[in-house]
Amino acid sequence: MAERRTRADALSNRTRILHVARELLSSTSDLPMNAVAKAAGVGQGTLYRNFPTREALLTEVYRADVDRLVASAASLLEQHEPVAALRRWLDEVADYARVKRGVLAALEPRSGHALAASHSGPIGEAVDLLLDAGKREGSIRVDVDAHDVLILLGSLSRLDGTEAAGRARRILGLIVDGLRARG
Known part of the structure; x- marks a missing residue:
């Protein structure tokens, strides 16, 4: 006991x-x-x-956030239509990006790049899951893939902390609008 x-x-x-x-x-x-x-x-x-070590703590914070982010994609699809699930997931990405920026800034550059690279696969798989659901439904363009979305999301890393708070959600809305199927 x-x-x-x-x-x-x-x-x-x-x-x-x-x-x-x-x-x-x-x-x-x-x-x-x-x-x-x-x-x-x-x-x-x-x-x-x-x-x-400090690096062990930073790595675990990052890993836990990636795991939570990846797992949330399927959960959001169970609760929402694909475009709404994608938008909600991207809102979670904005929160994740804030922490990611802090982790990567706190780590040695080589360690930070290796950590980010090691988690890009699972994040891409989560994006694919969301995109594929929308493509099957007809609400997401068929000519986009996870790599396209990840490149677009990379723009969030260019925003400094104060600018990110005001612009991230707006940029994510623009991304979702660009991913919608037309017609």
Whole structure:
């Protein structure tokens, strides 16, 4: 019985650490480990037991966001028509992009590029899932593919933090409008 309590506490601590790190990264690329521990309400030992390095923490925040983003595509298609699902998914991409910018800025350039490249496949598969559903329904153009969308989404990375808040959703709306089937 005591063993389960420890595991539940450890999982709760890890989840809280990731949540705090993600929140901090949405506004800055500066991620002092002591600030994460303090904001998460855990000691330095607990933080470093879960994430032995700052890079390990950043990598896990990024991986968790990618996993959540990829998984949400199928879920959104179950709840919405394809174009609406795509738009909602792209809104999630905007939130993800904010954190991604913080993670990649905080990592060494080589580590950041490798991390981003390692997750482009699953994100492309999620885009394909959404596009294919819309193509079958006739609401998405048949001449677009995931690579086209990913190139368009790359424009979000060019926006600085203050500009991104105001323009990202508008740009995503333009992308969705451009993907709609005409006629």
